[in-house]
Amino acid sequence: MKILVAVKRVIDHNVKIRVKADGSGVELANVKMAINPFDEIAVEEAVRLKEAGKATEVIVVSIGDIGYQETLRSAMAIGADRGILVQRSGELTLEPLDIARLLQQIVEREQPDLILLGKQAIDDDCNQIGQMLSALLDYPQATFASQVKLEGQSLQVTREIDGGLETLEMPLPAVITTDLRLNEPRYATLPNIMKAKKKTLDIIDITDMDFTPLGQIKTLSVSEPKKRAGQCTLLSSATELVSALQAKEVI
Numbered sequence: 001m002k003i004l005v006a007v008k009r010v011i012d013h014n015v016k017i018r019v020k021a022d023g024s025g026v027e028l029a030n031v032k033m034a035i036n037p038f039d040e041i042a043v044e045e046a047v048r049l050k051e052a053g054k055a056t057e058v059i060v061v062s063i064g065d066i067g068y069q070e071t072l073r074s075a076m077a078i079g080a081d082r083g084i085l086v087q088r089s090g091e092l093t094l095e096p097l098d099i100a101r102l103l104q105q106i107v108e109r110e111q112p113d114l115i116l117l118g119k120q121a122i123d124d125d126c127n128q129i130g131q132m133l134s135a136l137l138d139y140p141q142a143t144f145a146s147q148v149k150l151e152g153q154s155l156q157v158t159r160e161i162d163g164g165l166e167t168l169e170m171p172l173p174a175v176i177t178t179d180l181r182l183n184e185p186r187y188a189t190l191p192n193i194m195k196a197k198k199k200t201l202d203i204i205d206i207t208d209m210d211f212t213p214l215g216q217i218k219t220l221s222v223s224e225p226k227k228r229a230g231q232c233t234l235l236s237s238a239t240e241l242v243s244a245l246q247a248k249e250v251i
């Protein structure tokens with residue numbers, strides 16, 4: 001039983017995002033990057049399934065520039081067995097459906113039984129690729145998973161929905177997207193970071209894939225959110241707050 005996990009490289013969630021002066025995007029030069037947090041959860045879940053004897057191999061895959069090698073090595077330090085990078089130049093713009101089409105080709109090559117993705121990438125917040133991939137493959141999907149149970153060829157996934165939990169059952173192969181409460185990813189230990197450096201990382205140049213970008217979506221501009229109008233005022237008591245609210249001095 002093979003598990004394939006799709007991993008995106010994003011700006012580390014602790015970094016303050018800066019928009020480029022020309023509004024063409026966000027500043028990436030000399031910025032700390034990390035695995036998309038939902039993808040880290042997906043890798044952790046796949047590794048746990050392997051440790052529980054329910055999977056034999058965990059493969060991590062990315063579509064990205066050369067910097068993605070570091071991200072894939074981090075995923076392998078968590079416990080993935082090998083990585084695949086579909087390498088593209090930094091200038092090439094890909095939209096979610098392009099990424100899903102490229103992942104589809106990797107799925108067709110690798111024939112995994114289970115595909116895990118994050119529910120969304122924290123940089124573009126698209127929340128599209130898992131759903132698109134399952135449609136392209138015509139596989140069943142369970143999005144926003146908060147629990148995964150695998151028994152033989154049957155998969156049970158619990159999802160957090162408005163007002164409760166929904167549990168779905170589906171056959172393999174299937175696509176799952178992970179939510180925050182699925183698990184808490186482990187910290188990679190130094191020996192595992194060292195071991196990850198020796199694991200196989202196959203690099204496929206995007207030009208060797210049967211692929212032409214769709215070019216349907218163009219980013220016109222990126223801008224920072226508007227600054228908040230009101231300044232923060234510190235009041236010393238509830239009485240003062242009530243008076244200020246009555247006088248509409250605070251919002």
Ligand code: AMP
Pocket residue numbers: 006007008009036038039061062063064096099116117118119120121122124125126127128129130
């Ligand atoms: P999105 O639909 O863009 O919010 O991304 C959803 C998920 O798709 C992410 O959490 C990743 O698992 C996967 N994904 C997005 N971009 C890439 C990429 N460039 N390479 C590999 N997987 C990706």
